[in-house]
Amino acid sequence: MNAVSSELLREVEQFLFHEARLLDERRFEEWLELFTEDTHYWMPIVSTRERGNREVATESELAYFDDTKETLRYRVKRLYTGLAWAEEPPSRTCRFLSNIQVEQNSDASLELSTRCNLMVYRTRLETDRDLFIGTREDVLRRVNDTWQVARRSITLTESVLDANNLSIFF
Amino acid sequence: MELAAIEDLVREGGARVSRRAFVDNDVYELELARVFARCWLYLGHDSQLREPGDYFTAYMGEDPIIVTRGDDGVISALLNSCQHRGMRVCRSDSGNSRYFRCPYHGWSYNENGKLVGIPRLKTGYFDELDRENLGLVRVPRITNYKGMIWANWDPEAPTFEEYLGGMKVYLDLMLDRIPGGLEAVEGVHKWTIDGNWKFAADNFVGDMYHVPVTHGSAHSIGLRQAWSDLGYQINPGNGHGFGGEYGGLSAAENETSYTPYIKQIRAHLAEQNGDYINKIVPLGHMTIFPNFSALDTLRFRTFRVWNPVGPEKMQVHAWAIFDKALPDEIKQSIRQQYIFTFGPSGVFEQEDGENWSQSTRSTRGWIARQYDLNYSMGAGHEEPVEKVLGSNLPGQMGGIWSEINQRGFYLRWQQLLKADSWNTIREEEKALGADK
Numbered sequence: 276m277n278a279v280s281s282e283l284l285r286e287v288e289q290f291l292f293h294e295a296r297l298l299d300e301r302r303f304e305e306w307l308e309l310f311t312e313d314t315h316y317w318m319p320i321v322s323t324r325e326r327g328n329r330e331v332a333t334e335s336e337l338a339y340f341d342d343t344k345e346t347l348r349y350r351v352k353r354l355y356t357g358l359a360w361a362e363e364p365p366s367r368t369c370r371f372l373s374n375i376q377v378e379q380n381s382d383a384s385l386e387l388s389t390r391c392n393l394m395v396y397r398t399r400l401e402t403d404r405d406l407f408i409g410t411r412e413d414v415l416r417r418v419n420d421t422w423q424v425a426r427r428s429i430t431l432t433e434s435v436l437d438a439n440n441l442s443i444f445f
Numbered sequence: 446m447e448l449a450a451i452e453d454l455v456r457e458g459g460a461r462v463s464r465r466a467f468v469d470n471d472v473y474e475l476e477l478a479r480v481f482a483r484c485w486l487y488l489g490h491d492s493q494l495r496e497p498g499d500y501f502t503a504y505m506g507e508d509p510i511i512v513t514r515g516d517d518g519v520i521s522a523l524l525n526s527c528q529h530r531g532m533r534v535c536r537s538d539s540g541n542s543r544y545f546r547c548p549y550h551g552w553s554y555n556e557n558g559k560l561v562g563i564p565r566l567k568t569g570y571f572d573e574l575d576r577e578n579l580g581l582v583r584v585p586r587i588t589n590y591k592g593m594i595w596a597n598w599d600p601e602a603p604t605f606e607e608y609l610g611g612m613k614v615y616l617d618l619m620l621d622r623i624p625g626g627l628e629a630v631e632g633v634h635k636w637t638i639d640g641n642w643k644f645a646a647d648n649f650v651g652d653m654y655h656v657p658v659t660h661g662s663a664h665s666i667g668l669r670q671a672w673s674d675l676g677y678q679i680n681p682g683n684g685h686g687f688g689g690e691y692g693g694l695s696a697a698e699n700e701t702s703y704t705p706y707i708k709q710i711r712a713h714l715a716e717q718n719g720d721y722i723n724k725i726v727p728l729g730h731m732t733i734f735p736n737f738s739a740l741d742t743l744r745f746r747t748f749r750v751w752n753p754v755g756p757e758k759m760q761v762h763a764w765a766i767f768d769k770a771l772p773d774e775i776k777q778s779i780r781q782q783y784i785f786t787f788g789p790s791g792v793f794e795q796e797d798g799e800n801w802s803q804s805t806r807s808t809r810g811w812i813a814r815q816y817d818l819n820y821s822m823g824a825g826h827e828e829p830v831e832k833v834l835g836s837n838l839p840g841q842m843g844g845i846w847s848e849i850n851q852r853g854f855y856l857r858w859q860q861l862l863k864a865d866s867w868n869t870i871r872e873e874e875k876a877l878g879a880d881k
């Protein structure tokens with residue numbers, strides 16, 4: 276793992292902010308284009324365990340999201356049907372990214388690893404309010420002069436989700 | 446609550462249910478005492494307790510429970526509340542431990558709930574504490590039914606198999622598929638829904654009617670073909686029920702790598718049991734009264750429990766389930782299909798949570814509470830299962846859209862609320878039987 280230049284750091288930050296903005300503005304089709312065809316979009320479950328025991332599920336265990344580009348495409352398509360009632364009327368979201376760290380995977384690599392803290396505030400209908408807070412780790416790949424998400428892993432801090440559903444993206 | 450008030454909650458053979466059933470605190474308190482403290486409740490799967498000392502935590506109604514496997518392999522269910530000041534002695538979702546040490550003053554209990562350690566026993570209690578009777582409260586009845594762990598607080602309750610009644614032959618069709626039995630994917634989906642638990646249980650017991658509408662987006666995006674009118678709702682009695690499309694729930698969905706397996710398993714079951722298997726296996730949606738539900742489809746299986754948290758909230762615990770003997774790659778596909786379609790992010794389940802919370806919220810008003818909910822669909826058009834599917838099968842059935850199972854669910858619920866004990870229910874049922 277290697278540190279990156281401040282220009283690159285800034286570029287990556289701007290990419291992540293742009294992506295978050297697309298979600299907040301519900302531009303889901305544009306958002307989907309930021310993911311590689313072989314992407315893996317994953318949110319493992321988290322359990323309350325004694326100190327020293329593993330809290331985060333492995334890839335063969337249960338997850339809240341375990342998506343490929345194909346299933347993400349279905350999720351996005353669904354939001355434009357007018358029949359996805361959990362998002363009809365749509366949720367209002369506001370995403371905050373902080374503590375962003377970026378590392379080059381190897382000198383010659385076209386891939387970067389990023390880590391950030393993520394806070395997503397969702398309100399919907401009259402008084403439904405959910406706050407999702409966690410850590411997000413991405414692998415970004417350089418594709419045609421821009422970045423794409425080749426892998427995303429989101430770990431929320433909750434072990435019992437205090438929300439009716441996860442009908443938004445992270 | 447007065448008897449007349451309980452009579453009023455469910456009327457016309459279950460076709461009308463008062464909205465008070467979903468938001469009223471008195472009803473809820475009675476439910477905790479007469480439904481949850483009396484019925485067989487699902488705690489989890491024995492694949493969650495592989496080694497001696499393994500434990501996980503669960504709920505029975507609102508009571509927190511620790512489920513443990515002892516050195517002798519025996520499974521115990523213990524009230525997760527210290528006998529001293531009530532502190533929760535186990536605060537983890539799962540793990541392996543030989544004892545649970547209370548974090549408040551340090552009383553320690555072993556995996557069978559026995560009180561084995563008391564700080565200052567001599568200098569504080571003068572060695573006079575009645576240790577034998579201060580173990581964690583044990584759930585007196587527990588059974589491991591084909592890998593499913595069920596427990597019951599009431600010593601008078603029927604055995605689990607009697608409690609299943611007519612449901613047993615059908616449940617077995619979900620549990621006895623291929624040698625080796627079932628296994629839960631490691632981990633439990635846990636989330637809260639701001640709705641009354643019965644809206645979830647009644648949805649899973651018999652509600653195919655919502656599927657084309659609530660889950661209409663699945664059809665629009667090409668995940669499945671349109672819904673036909675062919676299917677069934679089977680009410681085997683005792684408040685349980687299941688139903689789906691003929692040919693198995695999600696028969697019209699796009700195939701996955703699991704589909705050929707389940708079809709092969711079904712063909713084998715049909716050879717042994719008869720042609721009706723081809724119609725009703727996999728079993729579709731199901732509730733075992735009161736709050737265990739399952740989905741058994743051509744893509745995956747899930748078990749879940751709707752734990753009540755007051756009248757207007759529930760905590761859902763849900764598992765993905767597969768046959769142990771399936772190849773690893775198929776198991777992974779089942780796991781992914783489950784996560785994609787059900788669970789909190791599932792493209793089907795997202796909408797369900799929204800419905801149940803909004804139904805509850807809109808029921809709270811004083812005026813709304815004066816009106817009933819309508820469960821009349823298909824009333825008067827039920828037929829014996831035997832007549833439609835043959836093979837001496839128990840129960841009554843309706844078509845795919847019938848609300849026969851919800852009516853059965855609420856009648857059973859009302860029967861339990863009214864009765865002061867299981868013995869009263871037995872007497873009632875005996876009298877009914879003699880009438881016939």
Ligand code: FES
Pocket residue numbers: 527528529530531532547548549550551552
């Ligand atoms: S509450 Fe458990 S030791 Fe006091």
Ligand SMILES: [Fe+2]
Pocket residue numbers: 648655656659660793794797
């Ligand atoms: Fe549903």
